[in-house]
Amino acid sequence: MNKSISQKEFSELSGMSLSHVSNLEHSRANLSKEVLETYISVLNCSEAEANELQKKASFSNGLRKSPDPKSPNTPLQVMLAEFGDRLSPNGREAIRKILERETGEEMNALLFSSNQCAKGQKTPRRRPKRPSLHPSRFVEIALAAESARQKLCGNVRRVDVGHVVEKLIHLDQRFDCEVCEYLPPAFEGAFAVIVGHAEGHTLFVEQERYHSALNGVYFARHVIAHELGHHFLHPDKLRSDKALWLPPQELAKNTAKSFTSDNQIEQVVDNIEEVEAECFATLFLVPWTEFLKGTETKYLASDCGEQLDEVKRISRFMKIETVLNEFRAAIWSKGIRKHIVFGNAA
Structure with a gap:
């Protein structure tokens, strides 16, 4: 026309x-x-x-x-499957309220029901255990994440990942970002990956998922922070005259079905570099000092825009006395005598 x-x-x-x-x-x-x-x-x-x-x-x-094309619900199902990952947490909450109001059903109960195993379904294999971080390395990563956060966004409660990427490009000549419609096939279906080359590091992000991160989708925010973790923690492993990247883990795979909520994604993380980048990502989005204030993990995750499972994972670390002592030693060595980590001793 x-x-x-x-x-x-x-x-x-x-x-x-x-x-x-x-x-x-x-x-x-x-x-x-x-x-x-x-x-x-x-x-x-x-x-x-x-x-x-x-x-x-x-x-x-x-x-x-899609199944049953005559169903009046089919277009709605396809729209949610196609665009659900681009909805902000507020958008998803608004949809949940509409469903509860018009159906009279409690969505939490329905979600629980949908997660139950069907009869005769085989129990999935247990995923490999993540490599463990030594307490001193955990503290080192937490302080590196805190330093990067302060440098890039100050004391804001919720990190704006788009602003962080733009500011890092401006401040660090060895960092760049390229937002693409689709990533090259070499990246094995990932939607975000950081590549080392002679000039530094380039973060490649798929356009739709980048917009998801900007719109507040927790998982997409986490993955971008994860790749930034490689930039800050593993520059030597990425340094190369030819393009070099750490192989994408399952957390970076572009599966739209994984983006239906903020805290259900359990990644396969099977090497120490990925564990460290995972740790950095959560501690970049949620400062380590926030874990010392006694806030419930669900509120901490919601306030900072991070996946609940990842916040719980870090929260468990922050209750180990050996880890707290490592933090105290690190803060004390900087000449700081009053800090939340010292508790009443301050």
Whole structure:
């Protein structure tokens, strides 16, 4: 319509039958890659128009592939599956309230029910145990995260990851970030990865997931903070004249189904570098001193925008006396005599 071309004219120009064109444009057939390329070519689309067509085609195809196409709920299910990861926590809460109001059902009970194993379903294998961090290394990472946080965003309660990335680019000539529509195949389906090269480090982030992080999706925020952890903690392992990166873990895989809530994702983290980057990510989003104030983990996670499971994981560390003594020694060595970590001794 925008190009003032009728279906009949388009049929003649494209070589496709009029009935096929009609089926495509009335949502009765999937748009294959070849058909999409034909539309882009015949309509002489700009790059922006071509991207928009590809995006809409992908969504439309997903709608037709969904189960029970006659169901009135199908479009809603597809929309949530496609765009759910881009909703902010406030957006998801608003949807939850609408569902409870209009159905009379308690969503928490339904979510619990949906997580139960079906009859006869095999119990999943236990995931490998994470490597352990020595208390002194844990404290070292916590203080590094605190220093980076102060430098990049000061004393704000909730980190703005977009602002952090922009400021780090400005302050550190050896750091850059590139937001891409899709990451190269070499990154094994990840949506965020940091790459070392002769000039420093470049953080590659998939566009949709980056916007998710900017919109407050906890998991996406955590993954970006995780990759920043590699920049601060592992520069030697990333230093290279050729592109070098630490292989993406499961936490960076681009699986839309994993983005349906803020605290359910349990990552497979099986080497010490990933454990350290995980630790940095949470302590960058939630300062270590906040764990000493006695705030419940669920409120701490909500206030700082971090996954509840990760906050609980760090909280357990912060209750170990050996770890607290390591913090006290580190703070004391800096000449600081009054600090929350010393408690009444201050």
